[in-house]
Amino acid sequence: MNLKSIYQEVILDHNRKPRNYGSLDCPTHHATGHNPLCGDRIDLDINMLDGHIEEIAFRGESCAICKASSSMMTSAVKGRSRQEAEALIREFREMLVSKEDNNDLDHLGRLKVLAGVRDLPTRVKCAILPWHTLHAAINSTGEATTEADDHSNKLVANNH
Amino acid sequence: MKIVDALVTSSAQQTTALGIERFRADFPILDIKVDDKPLVYLDNAASSQMPQAVIDCLVRYQKTQHANIHRAVHYLSNLATQEYEAARCKLQNFIGAREDREVIFTSGTTDSINLVMHGYGRKFIQDGDEIILSELEHHSNIVPWQMLAEEKGAHIRVAPINDAGEVLVEEYEKLFNSRTRFVALSHVSNALGSINPVKRMIAIAHQHGVPVLIDGAQAAPHLKINVQDLDCDFYAFSAHKMCGPTGVGILYGKAHLLESMQPFKGGGDMIASVSFEKTIYNEIPYKFEAGTPPIAAAIGFGVAIDYLEQIGLDAIAAYEHELLVYAASQIRTIPGVKIVGDCPNKVAVISFVIDGIHPHDVGTLLNQEGVAVRTGHHCAQPIMQRFNVAATSRASFSFYNTKEEIDILVAGIRSVQKVFAQ
Secondary structure, rough: OOOOHHHOOOHHHHHOOOOOEEOOOOOOEEEEEEEEOOOOEEEEEEEOOOOOEEEEEEEEEEOOHHHHHHHHHHHHHHHOEHHHHHHHHHHHHHHHOOOOOOOOOHHHHHHHHHHHHOOOHHHHHHHHHHHHHHHHHHOOOOEEHHHHHHHHHHHOOOOO | OHHHHHHHHOOOHHHHHHHHHHHHHHOOHHHEEEEEEEEEEEEEOOOOOOOOHHHHHHHHHHHHOOOOOOOOOOHHHHHHHHHHHHHHHHHHHHOOOOOOOHHHOOOHHHHHHHHHHHHHHHHHOOOEEEEEEEOOHHHHHHHHHHHHHHHHOOEEEOOOEEOOEEEEEHHHHOOOOOOOOEEEOEEEEEOOOOOOOHHHHHHHHHHOOOEEEEEEOOOOOOOEEEEEHHHHOOEEEEEEOOOOOOOOOEEEEEEEHHHHOOOOOOOOEEEEOOOOOOOEEEEHHHOOOOOOHHEEEEEHHHHHHHHHHHHHHHHHHHHHHHHHHHHHHHHHOOOOOOEOOOOOOOOOOEEEEOEEHHHHHHHHHHOOOOOOOOEEEEOHHHHHHHHHOOOOOEEEEOOOOOHHHHHHHHHHHHHHHHHHOO
């Protein structure tokens, strides 16, 4: 993928009209994600029922890549079990930090349009932030930061 | 100097460009391509590029002059020591310091500020004392003082700014009281480019008997500095923002203050004598230069100073102001783009936001056009909070930039808007 392809229609559309944007009244799970690189922050609310993500909503100020990733993530995990969500988090992360050009991304469905971020090392954190936040929310740790991720950390420039 | 004179006096753009082409040619990196697009380097406030003269100096030093300094009696050590001390004298003259021993080599501005915090602050600032900063500070002129305040039970007071990004001097003056012990101010804001009226602010502090440190990281590359005229007590800046190498900077301090301070780092070269019972510290500046310094970088810094003085800081300031005025006028014509911190007295820095488009996306898309800008909070989060933005895009210019490059930036901003208007 070239640089241009990351700002393709699907991502711009999710940025313009993010799905599941807003908040839930009394979420059973919540987490806040920070990206100290740019000061971006997202809040994620979840209602878990019988181990499944019944409802999910996110809000916050962020770049197009982060917002599209959040929007697509919430669509992808809605109705899924905790285990399925965790598996998707692992697979998504693997797609962005993997050194090899893995052609077999079909199991990720529409999420594979974000694979191009791999070519923009300083933007990997933007795409991964919502997924860290999801992991924090379903494990009730409450907070996530892009700085806790060993893989993406090594890929980005320090913030000075 | 003929070229410089032509550059300053001529209003014809063609003549200006001719002068600049001469200087641009000194910077080999400006010829590189980014994905087949010519590099348009507008991130000079983060780090400037090195002219061939500095690169040659670094190579020559490593090939023919390198040894440790102030140690041995052999040929190379003498040579390296002479070059290193000559660089100190160049810095002394550059800032108009009274004596060369008032110039301490550090690893950069951050190191210089930390030196003052440890050497002066920890000795003289006590529980309940107050330190004044401005709202425009870079994190490196906030965090060390917060660490000190926490350790000592001291308090940080902040001089506010207005919507144009100017410090409110009357409000600053009101912050002084009998507990005020120290003032730390940036000469020029890294995020907005505002030039602070530091001479006036220093005079106010001195009326209250309070010493002042000036963070000059963004001023020294663009303005003629005279520390005696400013009457600042400390002044700090880095080589890599002014055509020099990374890893070196200076702290200027008035001799009597430096002498009153405790050393920041212990080690070799900063001592007069050592026994296990007692160590006697060396004289200034060596008291603050423990261990082997970045010798090559310091000598390269001296050559960068020669280079800048050859062009002339006044000529640089005049040309960069021309770039600023042109860039601001062009950017203002783009609907949906707002300049953050638009005060009249600025260096050539433009921080801007585009409606509905995050700066990180702006930066990635401009990079596609070969344009390098900084995006983010610029290590100045309090300023971002003041203007209620998470981040901005920042174009920062140097004397080697051209109006044609500004045209490429402006076209780039318009194409970013087009992508997002799809």
